[in-house]
Amino acid sequence: MRLMALDRKALEAGLKPGQGLAEARAMCLGLDAVPADPQADRQFLAALADWCSRYTPLVARDGMDGLFLDITGCSHLFGGEEGLIADALSRLSAMGLEVEGAIADTPGLAWAVARFTPAAAPQARIVPTGERAERLAPLPVQALRLDPLVVEGLTKAGLRLAGDLLALPRAPLARRFGPMPLLRLDQATGREDEPISPRLPVAGLSCERRLAEPVTREEDILFLAGELARGLLPMLEQRGLGGRLFELSLFRVDGAVFHVHAGSSRPLRDARRIEALFAGRFAALQEDLDAGYGFETARLSVSHAEPLESRQMDLGRPAETADSLADFIDQASARFGPDCLKMPVLLESHLPERASALVPAREGLAAEAGPPASASPFRPVRPIRLFRYPEPVEAVAEVPDGPPVQFRWRRAVHRVVKAEGPERIGAEWWIDGEEAPTRDYYRIEDEDGRRYWLYRQGLYDREPAQPRWFMHGLFA
Structure with a gap:
């Protein structure tokens, strides 16, 4: 058993991550150790990443104990970079967390400054663009995110600071310690790009509202969702789009974040219909959405959008009933699930x-609203009821390739008085193989006036398999 993580007092006592538990207890008699729970740690870090999305939608995980936030174009919403980092650290500290953070032009430099330059002043946590090398130079080589064996080799060679590596020729350094030290240096100083991968897809359009007073009632939350939908309207109209999938993110005052999704069968811009979708979702969630002491921030995002073209309304009926079927399907899907x-x-x-x-009806209605399929000049007649699996029958025909004159199905014998066909349908050889037999379909009527849809599978003297008869559907 080894130590996975340590608090500040344990570090001051000389303990290190990866150290054996027995050795640690010998060094520190009052050591209080609890079993590690990596799954709980991942869930906590995911919840913390959701909370950080109030500052930027681009949030990425950094191992098991860190997060990367790409705040490009977001800092002005919080009074600049100093205001943003001060707000984030103060809120996290109020939750009982001990955190460190830094802002830099590169992820590598921000990681190094945050972990190896603890500072109280917000301005000390921000690295200006022209001071990358100066701020990196006094940091230890561990700040370059290198493998422990590489760090040990550099330390033995007397290279303890990142500035020692910056002053050395690059070729001898790469030959002795490999390419990683040079790559990490270039990433930290901006010579090499290091993109971060957000843990969640970024919505193309979003509208956010920060509240002076937290809201707890469902009516207030729905009203807020409608207001946010109206805020999205100009952006959707400008792009000629309508939303198909919406996400309402609710930030609770204690740090919890709730994501509520609502989908539509057709592209939407109408704030009233969007609000109605979330009303159905809230009715389905019931106790799962705990407002607690209230939500202080709400954000409505369009996760999926499609082109929305203007269409002529039916003048023979009121406008509010034109999309009644789509409204019903959307409301039922929001309340009872998309597969209802x-x-x-x-x-x-x-x-x-x-x-x-x-x-699901929501997807089917969206497919019908798409571009129409090419019209076929031949529209075959199909039965009202089609069996899921064709049922075998015993049929007798006057000639081998002709329609049946009598057949036996489900232990009952039927005499044929009328027959239409055949309608020949070839096999899909690219799915069933080249040996799949051909089908000849017949519309049959017996003495009692019942109509059936039978087919003969296989062709006499053309296909090696013995032809067989099957019942595939009923007309009336």
């Missing part, structure tokens, strides 16, 4: 069982 309603959609296949599929 399903509808059939056409697929690219000639085989009847593959020509359609049941999808």
